[in-house]
Each structure stands twice: as C-alpha cells, then as structure tokens.
Amino acid sequence: MMLDSSKPDKHAARVDQKLIPGQSARFKKQIEFVLEVDKLKHVLRQNVLLDQSRRENSTEHSWHIALMVMLFAEYSQEKNIDLLQVMKMLLVHDLVEIDAGDTYCYDDEGRQDQSEREAAAADRIFGLLPDDQAAELRALWDDFESRQTPESKFANALDRVQPLLHNYFTDGLTWQANNIKSSQVYDRMRPVKNGAPDLWDYVGALIEDAVTKGFLAK
C-alpha cells in the first residue's frame, strides 16, 4: 500500500451535500466535524509511550484517560459524580490542540498565550458543529478548563496522573530531556490532590522514588 504524506488534507471540503441523507445541513456539519478531528492524531505530546519507541499523540492520551475513568472512579474525591460527563470531557479536552498545538506543561513561555490560542481554536473547531452540539462541546471544554465541578476536578486529576506514570515508568525520559525538577512536577500535579487524594499519595511516592533513583532532579 502506498502512503503519500504530501497529499493535501481536504476531506472536509469534499463532503458532498448531495450524498447526505435528506441533504441535511445538520448531518453534513456532523460529518465534517468527525473528519476534522482526525487531525488530533497528528498532534504529538512530549511524553513517550511506555516502550519508549515514539512520542504519544493527543488522541492516544485522551483514550487512555477516558478508560482510566472506569478504573479509578472509586478514588474520586467526591463520590457519585457523573462519569459520563467526565468521560465526555476527557474525550474532548484536547481538541483545541488541532489548531493550538500541544503546549508542554513546563514551557512557561508557550503557556503565556496558551489560553488565547486555545480559545480561538475552540471557537473554530466546536463552531463546525450544529449550534446545540457546538454549545455542548464548548461547555465540556470550559468545564474541564475551569476545574470547578467535581467532574472537572476528577477529570483533571486523571489528565495529570497518566503522563506522570509514563514519565516514571520510562525512568524520567522527558523530565531529564527538559531538566525538570521535582518541585515543578509537584506543582503540575496539584490538581490530583483535590480531585483524587488516594492517587495523590501514589504521585508523591513516585516523585520521591524518582528523585532517590536519580532520574528526577531534586
């Protein structure tokens, strides 16, 4: 099979209204959105996969933490949270990176205009959907970002724990490559403390062990 990486990515422009059942404008927008979000598979994060063969992309990360919702729900600080809301939030939370890219969490310069870049991306990307669904997905993203609801606090905790596991179990590969110190990791992991205290205990144990073993600077 020949793969051609130079082909222009014009699939959305190719959704033919005539083939859409009932020529529904609503359905056409939904299909265009589904095609558009394929681009998130190309957004690479700093983290590497556990076998260290390559960097992880944002859809792989999103899948992983959505799956973790099921496994770790019992560790949420607040009980009886709406797990569907948490899962939706995590499936959607990185879509803005299609335009804004992945900003490394320890890149202080990149983080200065991150909110602005991501808000513009949210306008464009969620705006591809029919109005009601655009509003629903935007509200999910806003909820995730604001970390106010119990669902958002738990979602943010998982979003921090998974990369920590990847860092720890690759002997701090990206920590070392970027000269990260344990105080920065503690600071980054703070949402875990509020969202999932039991996981926070494990986070602390891994950070201290990484320092002891010499793959995270004190």
Place this chain on the structure above:
Amino acid sequence: MMLDSSKPDKHAARVDQKLIPGQSARFKKQIEFVLEVDKLKHVLRQNVLLDQSRRENSTEHSWHIALMVMLFAEYSQEKNIDLLQVMKMLLVHDLVEIDAGDTYCYDDEGRQDQSEREAAAADRIFGLLPDDQAAELRALWDDFESRQTPESKFANALDRVQPLLHNYFTDGLTWQANNIKSSQVYDRMRPVKNGAPDLWDYVGALIEDAVTKGFLAK
C-alpha cells in the same frame, strides 16, 4: 531526546508494591492494567489516517468512535439508550487486540480463529484487574461482541461507520490495496442498518458513489 525501540517492555513488572499507598493489592493491579493497555497504541489497523500519512492504531480508532457517540446519539435506532455504557464499550472493545492483533475485517482466513484468539486475550488482559473490575470489563466486551442490547447495536454501528468514512475519504485506499468489492462492504456494514438506520442511508450513498467514481469494485 533519544528513543530506543529495542528496550524491553517490562514496566508492569516494575510496579513496586512498597510505593503503592497502603500497599493495596487492588490498587497495584489497577496500575498494572493501566500500564499494560498502553500496548494497544502499537496495534495498527488496515485503515489509514485521512491525510494518508500512516496507518491508524486501535486506540486512535477507539477514541474517535467514543467521541462520535456524543455527536450521533440522535441517530441510534433505539432512543434513550445508556450512552455511558456505549462509551465504555467502545473504549474497551479493542483491548483484546493487545494479544490477538487486529484481524482485517475482510481476512476470511484470519477470522476463522479470531473468536478463540480474542477470548484467550480477554481472559488474560481483563484478568489483570481486581475481580469486580475484570468482570465489568469482560461484560462490556461480551456485550459489544454479542450485539444484542440497544447499546451494543449502536456501538457496533459506530465501529463500522468510522472506518467506512476513512476508506471513502481516502479514495478507497485500503479497499483498492485489498481488492475489496462493494458487496463485501455492504455485508460488513450490516450492523449499521440495525443500530443507526439514518447512518445506514449515508453508508449506502458513499458505497454507491465510490463504485461510480471507480475506487471500489462493483
């Protein structure tokens, strides 16, 4: 950053009981499972990404269809289905491929022992979890496979529609590479008819258009 693809993948064996809060056997199993499922990011499907740059992996596919649950819920044959159940099913449905690999849907030979291989994989992989969670995830996978519940029918419809979109919007790249005929695609897409009839209308339109345009054999 140096990436070393030759490193043995022994992270699960490295989960140190002493670092686990309260040395909980339950928590240790959950962490080992979270590390184990990272391997699904290496399982490549026949489908390519829409820009045709590379093949898609099974976690990217799973994320994509879990996201589609939100967008296409209105097209489910049965209304008022449990969307959390659908989403859980889709996040979990390909995990057996960690051991069993991805079996190409038109590979009649590979499909002969597919059930057997996947059942053994389910035993091992879900068996890494604490008993209650092993049973929950196994039940989700069984539900997905049996296509009896309204949730499973809708989940299976999405699992078929997404690869069809990828095939159609890459001008039938993998159809052509594998000499696939439209009758085979219709047969493969049958679960869409039961699970999401409105989507089935679109599926039919795309298949016919692909034949007309000459990138799917009649």
